[in-house]
Amino acid sequence: MSAVTNKDHAELAEDFNRDENRVDWHDETLWWIRQKRDRIVHQIPDWELLRETASQIKHNVLSNMHSYLQQFEANALANGVHVHWALNAQEHNQIIRQLLKDKQITHMVKSKSMLTEECGLNEYLAEHGIEVIDSDLGERIVQLAKEPPSHIVLPCIHKKKEEIGDLFHMYLGTPSNVADPQILTEAARQHLREIFLTRRAALTGVNFAVAETGEFVVCTNEGNADMGAHLADIHIASMGIEKLIPERKHLGVFLRLLTRSATGQPITTYSSHFRKPRDGKEIHIVLVDNGRSEQLGRPDFRNSLKCIRCGACMNTCPVYRRSGGHSYHTAVAGPIGSILAPNLDMEKYADLPFASTLCGSCSNVCPVKIDIHDQLYKWRQVLVKKGYAPTAKKIGMQLMAATLSSPALYHTAGKAGRAALRYIPFAINNKLNPWYKHRDMPQAPKQSFRDWYLKNNS
Amino acid sequence: MRVGLFVPCYVDQFYPNAAIATLQLLRKLGVEVEYPLNQTCCGQPMANSGFEHLTNGCNELFVKNFSGFDYIVAPSGSCVLHVREHLHDKDETAAQEIRSKVYELTSFLTDILQVKQLKARFPHKVGMHQSCHGQRGLKLSQMSELVAPQFSKPGSLLNMVQDIELIELNRIDECCGFGGTFCVTEEAVSVKMGKDRVADHVKHGAEYITGVDMSCLMHMEGILNRQQSPVKVIHIAEILNAE
Numbered sequence: 205m206s207a208v209t210n211k212d213h214a215e216l217a218e219d220f221n222r223d224e225n226r227v228d229w230h231d232e233t234l235w236w237i238r239q240k241r242d243r244i245v246h247q248i249p250d251w252e253l254l255r256e257t258a259s260q261i262k263h264n265v266l267s268n269m270h271s272y273l274q275q276f277e278a279n280a281l282a283n284g285v286h287v288h289w290a291l292n293a294q295e296h297n298q299i300i301r302q303l304l305k306d307k308q309i310t311h312m313v314k315s316k317s318m319l320t321e322e323c324g325l326n327e328y329l330a331e332h333g334i335e336v337i338d339s340d341l342g343e344r345i346v347q348l349a350k351e352p353p354s355h356i357v358l359p360c361i362h363k364k365k366e367e368i369g370d371l372f373h374m375y376l377g378t379p380s381n382v383a384d385p386q387i388l389t390e391a392a393r394q395h396l397r398e399i400f401l402t403r404r405a406a407l408t409g410v411n412f413a414v415a416e417t418g419e420f421v422v423c424t425n426e427g428n429a430d431m432g433a434h435l436a437d438i439h440i441a442s443m444g445i446e447k448l449i450p451e452r453k454h455l456g457v458f459l460r461l462l463t464r465s466a467t468g469q470p471i472t473t474y475s476s477h478f479r480k481p482r483d484g485k486e487i488h489i490v491l492v493d494n495g496r497s498e499q500l501g502r503p504d505f506r507n508s509l510k511c512i513r514c515g516a517c518m519n520t521c522p523v524y525r526r527s528g529g530h531s532y533h534t535a536v537a538g539p540i541g542s543i544l545a546p547n548l549d550m551e552k553y554a555d556l557p558f559a560s561t562l563c564g565s566c567s568n569v570c571p572v573k574i575d576i577h578d579q580l581y582k583w584r585q586v587l588v589k590k591g592y593a594p595t596a597k598k599i600g601m602q603l604m605a606a607t608l609s610s611p612a613l614y615h616t617a618g619k620a621g622r623a624a625l626r627y628i629p630f631a632i633n634n635k636l637n638p639w640y641k642h643r644d645m646p647q648a649p650k651q652s653f654r655d656w657y658l659k660n661n662s
Numbered sequence: 663m664r665v666g667l668f669v670p671c672y673v674d675q676f677y678p679n680a681a682i683a684t685l686q687l688l689r690k691l692g693v694e695v696e697y698p699l700n701q702t703c704c705g706q707p708m709a710n711s712g713f714e715h716l717t718n719g720c721n722e723l724f725v726k727n728f729s730g731f732d733y734i735v736a737p738s739g740s741c742v743l744h745v746r747e748h749l750h751d752k753d754e755t756a757a758q759e760i761r762s763k764v765y766e767l768t769s770f771l772t773d774i775l776q777v778k779q780l781k782a783r784f785p786h787k788v789g790m791h792q793s794c795h796g797q798r799g800l801k802l803s804q805m806s807e808l809v810a811p812q813f814s815k816p817g818s819l820l821n822m823v824q825d826i827e828l829i830e831l832n833r834i835d836e837c838c839g840f841g842g843t844f845c846v847t848e849e850a851v852s853v854k855m856g857k858d859r860v861a862d863h864v865k866h867g868a869e870y871i872t873g874v875d876m877s878c879l880m881h882m883e884g885i886l887n888r889q890q891s892p893v894k895v896i897h898i899a900e901i902l903n904a905e
Contacts, residue, residue: 609719
């Protein structure tokens with residue numbers, strides 16, 4: 205689910221920045237996780253080799269997607285798993301609704317799955333009278349708050365424990381003004397236990413699907429995916445087609461990378477393998493494309509499909525930390541989301557590749573070495589060429605290009621600009637100048653370097 | 663060795679002292695430096711805004727101005743990175759040659775001139791801002807995200823300066839939020855990033871903030887001045903050239 209908004213990233217970020225203390229808190233919280241990540245990756249001498257290996261394995265997958273998918277399907281079917289294919293979000297949602305309808309199930313428990321957020325599954329099922337309860341604690345909290353997750357790994361990282369206390373007081377019957385994590389977690393535990401015990405259908409995401417064996421692996425820190433899947437009659441797994449890895453042994457690479465990059469833990473608390481249904485139970489896997497084939501066909505952007513959704517690029521991104529996940533108005537926020545989203549809808553997400561300083565920290569933390577900041581630069585070129593640039597910016601850039609292409613024009617404009625700053629500063633230092641809002645303009649020197657050089661060097 | 667001095671447009675207009683220091687420093691080190699008079703801008707402001715297709719005029723001019731030098735040196739990591747990665751021209755051989763010969767000042771001093779000592783003195787507490795394009799793009803120093811040996815080209819040069827006191831920072835290489843046109847299109851986040859970066863330096867007692875990119879320093883200076891802070895910004899060339 206993406207936040208319903210007509211505002212672009214800059215406007216939403218400005219809203220977020222109205223409460224500076226909150227921005228500081230958000231920034232520090234995520235920076236703390238980035239530091240945890242740094243500490244643990246520096247304990248592994250082969251960290252960079254591990255990243256390179258993972259990147260190469262994913263490269264192989266992307267280059268042979270077709271055959272690995274077929275291999276996975278054949279093995280999954282042989283294991284007694286039902287396999288469904290969905291071209292897009294709508295098909296994915298319809299398939300799941302039909303499965304529940306066939307079993308006359310109206311209540312489902314779900315573990316965290318960013319793919320279902322991308323597809324808007326919860327809203328779709330709600331419209332069709334099916335109740336979905338998210339069982340990941342963070343996800344349950346944002347669900348109660350009627351908000352989308354603001355981070356792919358830490359969905360409610362933007363919420364303070366006091367706010368969570370208020371939500372639990374309102375919906376789960378805890379006393380008011382309780383912010384003790386122990387008490388709140390216990391309340392969530394009791395609430396979710398009831399859900400796990402009564403739901404006949406459970407949906408999980410997929411972190412890795414192994415072509416060689418037809419099994420899939422779900423990683424959680426709370427064990428909620430297991431509780432849902434083990435207790436329900438029918439386990440539905442939603443999986444983006446890029447989640448494949450060729451062989452079981454490759455899990456050793458990815459499981460070591462995933463949580464170290466995400467939260468600074470050596471491994472997720474639960475890395476659960478699902479291979480075949482128990483007697484009398486069913487496992488269904490829905491393989492979803494939803495634009496992925498198209499991205500695979502864009503040479504400049506195909507590497508974005510290597511993403512294992514660890515969220516490290518968000519934690520490290522100085523823009524994300526100071527604008528919050530909701531400012532990206534898409535299911536997958538942050539740097540990686542900004543290169544994935546325009547593939548789905550260029551017009552709607554044309555602002556996102558510009559929500560970056562291209563500092564490159566995202567590419568450096570990425571465990572599968574996606575060239576994120578280079579792709580942001582490339583998306584900007586594509587989007588402008590397709591016409592998704594504001595008119596004022598277009599005109600400004602044309603003027604700038606014309607001025608800078610002519611030494612004479614450039615010298616005249618430079619002189620005029622400096623003179624204006626010196627003699628009529630109010631023409632520049634005003635509300636219309638976004639630079640001036642919170643920053644002073646540079647002092648204008650009497651002469652440019654060129655003027656100095658001409659006087660002192662000829 | 664003939665070196666073409668490439669002075670980025672905003673340095674030419676607003677920070678001539680950074681360019682003068684660069685020129686003097688290179689000459690002190692025995693380099694024959696020329697400043698091609700018809701230079702304007704590398705085209706990065708357009709390219710990073712998605713208008714790379716409008717940079718042909720700048721590219722052509724750049725190739726015309728800087729062909730034939732042994733090296734091209736600029737006091738700016740960001741502009742150098744742009745030229746290295748994105749300079750193309752009708753005369754692609756000439757453009758390619760320029761791309762391989764363009765150097766940011768501190769990497770030129772470290773890698774080409776292999777400077778081992780400097781006659782500079784700067785008796786102040788200085789915080790070094792690692793500009794992202796220089797650091798991560800041109801790999802001027804080790805990056806906190808990577809597991810790799812420590813090094814810093816600007817840092818090792820600053821350590822040759824007499825009486826300088828380099829301060830420690832909490833976040834050694836976080837972006838200041840300048841980001842070219844980002845500083846106006848995303849004004850709110852840009853300013854917040856700048857304020858936080860400046861605060862890290864101020865908290866640790868910096869009298870000066872230095873770096874290889876005047877653009878980041880310009881942004882931080884704008885914030886410092888608005889806060890009426892006594893902390894000043896200074897381009898690294900001015901410190902390395904200070905006596």
